[in-house]
Amino acid sequence: MAFSVSIPGQLGLIDEPYSGVAGLLAAPLVSAITVAQITGERYQSLLNGTSFTNLTGLVTAKGPSGLWLRSTTPDDNERTSESVYVFGAAFAHNITRGQIITIDGNVTEYRSSTAYLYLTEVTTPRNVRIVSSGNAVEPVVLSKRTSGLIGRRDVSPPTELYSSLDTNNDIFAYPNNVSRVSAENPRLNPGRFGMDFWESLSGELVTIQGVTALGRPANTFGDQWVYGDWKVTGENSRGGLSVVDKDSNPETLIVGTPLDGTRNVNTTKLGDTLETIVGVVQYDFGFYSILPLTGTKIKDAKQPELPPPSNIKPNGKCDGITVGSYNAENFAAGNTRVPRIVEHIVAYMNSPSIVFLQEIQDNNGETNNGNVDANATLLELTTALSARSLVPWDFVDVDPVNNQDGGAPGGNIRNAYIYRSDQLRLYKPNPGGPLDANAVLPGPSLRYNPGRITMPQVFNSSRKPLVAEWETVDGKGHFFTVNVHFTSKGGSSSLAGDPRPPVNGGIDGRIAQGEVTGAFIAEILKQDKNAAIIAAGDFNEFSGVEPLKRFVEVSGLRDLDVVANIKDVERYSYTFGGSQQELDHAYVSPKPARSVRNKDFEHVHVNTWVSGGNEVSDHDPALAKLNVCRN
Numbered sequence: 001m002a003f004s005v006s007i008p009g010q011l012g013l014i015d016e017p018y019s020g021v022a023g024l025l026a027a028p029l030v031s032a033i034t035v036a037q038i039t040g041e042r043y044q045s046l047l048n049g050t051s052f053t054n055l056t057g058l059v060t061a062k063g064p065s066g067l068w069l070r071s072t073t074p075d076d077n078e079r080t081s082e083s084v085y086v087f088g089a090a091f092a093h094n095i096t097r098g099q100i101i102t103i104d105g106n107v108t109e110y111r112s113s114t115a116y117l118y119l120t121e122v123t124t125p126r127n128v129r130i131v132s133s134g135n136a137v138e139p140v141v142l143s144k145r146t147s148g149l150i151g152r153r154d155v156s157p158p159t160e161l162y163s164s165l166d167t168n169n170d171i172f173a174y175p176n177n178v179s180r181v182s183a184e185n186p187r188l189n190p191g192r193f194g195m196d197f198w199e200s201l202s203g204e205l206v207t208i209q210g211v212t213a214l215g216r217p218a219n220t221f222g223d224q225w226v227y228g229d230w231k232v233t234g235e236n237s238r239g240g241l242s243v244v245d246k247d248s249n250p251e252t253l254i255v256g257t258p259l260d261g262t263r264n265v266n267t268t269k270l271g272d273t274l275e276t277i278v279g280v281v282q283y284d285f286g287f288y289s290i291l292p293l294t295g296t297k298i299k300d301a302k303q304p305e306l307p308p309p310s311n312i313k314p315n316g317k318c319d320g321i322t323v324g325s326y327n328a329e330n331f332a333a334g335n336t337r338v339p340r341i342v343e344h345i346v347a348y349m350n351s352p353s354i355v356f357l358q359e360i361q362d363n364n365g366e367t368n369n370g371n372v373d374a375n376a377t378l379l380e381l382t383t384a385l386s387a388r389s390l391v392p393w394d395f396v397d398v399d400p401v402n403n404q405d406g407g408a409p410g411g412n413i414r415n416a417y418i419y420r421s422d423q424l425r426l427y428k429p430n431p432g433g434p435l436d437a438n439a440v441l442p443g444p445s446l447r448y449n450p451g452r453i454t455m456p457q458v459f460n461s462s463r464k465p466l467v468a469e470w471e472t473v474d475g476k477g478h479f480f481t482v483n484v485h486f487t488s489k490g491g492s493s494s495l496a497g498d499p500r501p502p503v504n505g506g507i508d509g510r511i512a513q514g515e516v517t518g519a520f521i522a523e524i525l526k527q528d529k530n531a532a533i534i535a536a537g538d539f540n541e542f543s544g545v546e547p548l549k550r551f552v553e554v555s556g557l558r559d560l561d562v563v564a565n566i567k568d569v570e571r572y573s574y575t576f577g578g579s580q581q582e583l584d585h586a587y588v589s590p591k592p593a594r595s596v597r598n599k600d601f602e603h604v605h606v607n608t609w610v611s612g613g614n615e616v617s618d619h620d621p622a623l624a625k626l627n628v629c630r631n
């Protein structure tokens with residue numbers, strides 16, 4: 001990538017932009033090779049493994065293990081980066097920012113994991129010659145308002161697509177992992193693909209203004225996903241960026257460890273703004289990053305921290321029950337989060353008629369002693385709920401076989417229902433055991449109520465969907481529930497990683513689980529097309545990706561986000577990798593879907609919005625209002 005650069009000071013070139021003509025600096029800087037020749041038009045340098053002499057550049061930044069060198073003879077090719085990382089702590093030790101130096105060295109491609117991209121760098125720098133010192137160092141301003149780059153109107157990243165290698169421009173295309181950047185080494189198209197854009201800036205010192213935080217810090221080092229004052233798509237009302245169809249937000253990048261040894265602020269939350277960041281763009285641990293010269297600071301903290309309580313309330317009749325769903329994140333008896341989860345359910349979700357819970361652990365949590373019973377966990381929760389809400393709560397679940405359903409060893413997470421016994425009861429209860437495969441009997445009714453959908457291979461090391469049949473206490477309403485927690489995305493590769501499309505961990509498992517669960521639901525609808533069925537929970541997948549496409553096709557259910565006309569950017573329940581995303585969904589059968597009105601479904605953002613320590617779970621709960629009257 002080309003840019004205009006002015007180097008005041010000893011060369012006497014104050015405010016004279018370079019035009020890309022090497023001859024400008026002819027006398028002192030005989031240049032055998034340029035930075036752009038090293039970085040090239042592709043991800044990996046065609047000069048990898050070779051040595052060079054007489055590379056000249058301006059030192060724009062120094063880090064603990066090397067420095068960054070910017071070309072003094074930039075080209076006007078937007079594919080080539082004009083800066084490069086020079087690895088070598090001892091070499092960098094005596095060199096200062098603002099010096100123009102000439103070096104010899106080798107071109108190397110480096111990565112610490114085969115899941116990552118290679119970084120093109122200069123290694124074994126030698127024969128350093130100081131050309132001049134004290135030159136001004138101007139960062140390239142990345143902004144929709146600047147025009148500092150030759151041949152480019154603005155300096156803003158593409159907002160939707162990641163890589164030309166993603167099948168049909170779909171980063172979640174199935175099958176995934178069908179090609180690798182390192183093998184194809186595509187020519188960069190920085191105007192169209194986000195990864196190509198950042199790669200074309202690799203090693204460049206940049207300024208990011210109008211910085212918005214995309215969530216809490218990604219780790220304890222204070223690494224932080226952000227975007228700057230450039231064009232974005234998928235922006236939600238909180239200021240974050242949601243994953244929507246064919247748009248996974250390549251315009252974001254992560255702020256890494258500050259180069260001066262200070263720390264980034266670690267109290268950020270979604271939508272906070274940060275002070276202007278100056279730093280180096282560099283691919284680091286699987287992501288395009290900006291390594292700031294010094295630690296970040298919050299400019300404006302978003303207020304209020306919590307969303308308003310939902311407007312969705314049960315009306316106590318069969319035409320207005322409310323259904324919540326909440327992944328409570330490894331929740332066990334004695335958990336200090338009990339009062340806060342109760343507050344979410346009572347004050348923010350208005351004491352729903354029923355809540356589908358996921359990740360309920362057994363009574364002794366992650367103590368791996370063979371116990372699988374969760375009655376103390378659920379009793380503690382419902383007792384606290386009853387005390388706080390002044391309405392009676394009850395619970396039901398089916399214990400798993402010890403350590404067979406995945407999650408933290410010994411925790412025995414399972415799906416469970418908590419419900420208001422003043423509004424609902426199980427219809428003809430007949431609980432199944434962990435190995436009793438539920439089935440649809442003539443009626444339609446259930447072989448076990450409640451009972452789990454089990455199938456050895458499909459749900460191996462994963463939660464079994466918990467199916468139940470309910471009626472309202474006045475007998476006028478009747479419905480089926482399917483509480484799911486599909487297999488996780490563990491093992492996924494970074495969206496900006498080497499495999500293309502990225503590895504979507506567990507996808508084959510989720511496809512099979514979606515098909516089996518969908519077929520169970522279809523069996524109920526085959527017998528009674530007017531049956532009221534609600535399937536909800538943590539599907540660990542996004543709408544429109546293969547597992548959920550198949551689930552919807554096979555089950556015949558409808559997506560409540562669509563039925564209730566929820567704006568696509570507000571469909572999120574989780575933050576990961578710089579985006580808000582929807583892992584948690586709710587689906588209903590056609591009859592109740594017909595009476596759902598706009599906004600009768602809501603993702604209640606009590607967890608995605610708040611700062612570190614104030615979240616009760618890593619997922620937001622969701623809430624829907626439904627008509628389950630028999631007639």
Ligand SMILES: *[C@@H]1O[C@H](CO)[C@@H](O)[C@H](O)[C@H]1NC(C)=O
Binds near residue numbers: 030031032053054
């Ligand atoms: C490199 O620079 C030196 C002077 O510093 C010069 O003698 C030499 O010819 C140059 N080499 C090339 C390949 O340009």
Ligand SMILES: *[C@@H]1O[C@H](CO)[C@@H](O)[C@H](O)[C@H]1NC(C)=O
Binds near residue numbers: 048
């Ligand atoms: C770079 O070159 C070295 C030395 O020739 C070679 O071992 C390595 O495989 C190359 N790396 C890539 C990514 O081509």
Ligand SMILES: *[C@@H]1O[C@H](CO)[C@@H](O)[C@H](O)[C@H]1NC(C)=O
Binds near residue numbers: 105124
């Ligand atoms: C630098 O590259 C040259 C040419 O490939 C090679 O002979 C030499 O061993 C390399 N030096 C180092 C230190 O890697």
Ligand SMILES: *[C@@H]1O[C@H](CO)[C@@H](O)[C@H](O)[C@H]1NC(C)=O
Binds near residue numbers: 090091093094
């Ligand atoms: C740095 O400079 C000092 C003083 O000029 C010198 O003694 C030392 O060897 C230099 N270190 C390196 C790594 O070049």
Ligand SMILES: *[C@@H]1O[C@H](CO)[C@@H](O)[C@H](O)[C@H]1NC(C)=O
Binds near residue numbers: 177491503
């Ligand atoms: C991705 O594909 C490569 C073969 O190209 C294979 O070696 C690797 O195991 C695959 N990774 C995953 C996680 O499936």
Ligand SMILES: *[C@@H]1O[C@H](CO)[C@@H](O)[C@H](O)[C@H]1NC(C)=O
Binds near residue numbers: 220263266
């Ligand atoms: C946050 O930063 C402060 C100050 O640098 C530090 O004391 C604290 O341990 C950090 N907290 C976390 C969770 O990293």
Ligand SMILES: *[C@@H]1O[C@H](CO)[C@@H](O)[C@H](O)[C@H]1NC(C)=O
Binds near residue numbers: 375376379
């Ligand atoms: C849990 O159930 C067991 C029997 O399965 C019973 O002995 C125990 O008292 C129950 N615990 C609570 C807290 O209800």
Ligand SMILES: *[C@@H]1O[C@H](CO)[C@@H](O)[C@H](O)[C@H]1NC(C)=O
Binds near residue numbers: 456457460461
């Ligand atoms: C189930 O998964 C475990 C590991 O989690 C594995 O050892 C076992 O072979 C799997 N069983 C089946 C039937 O796939």
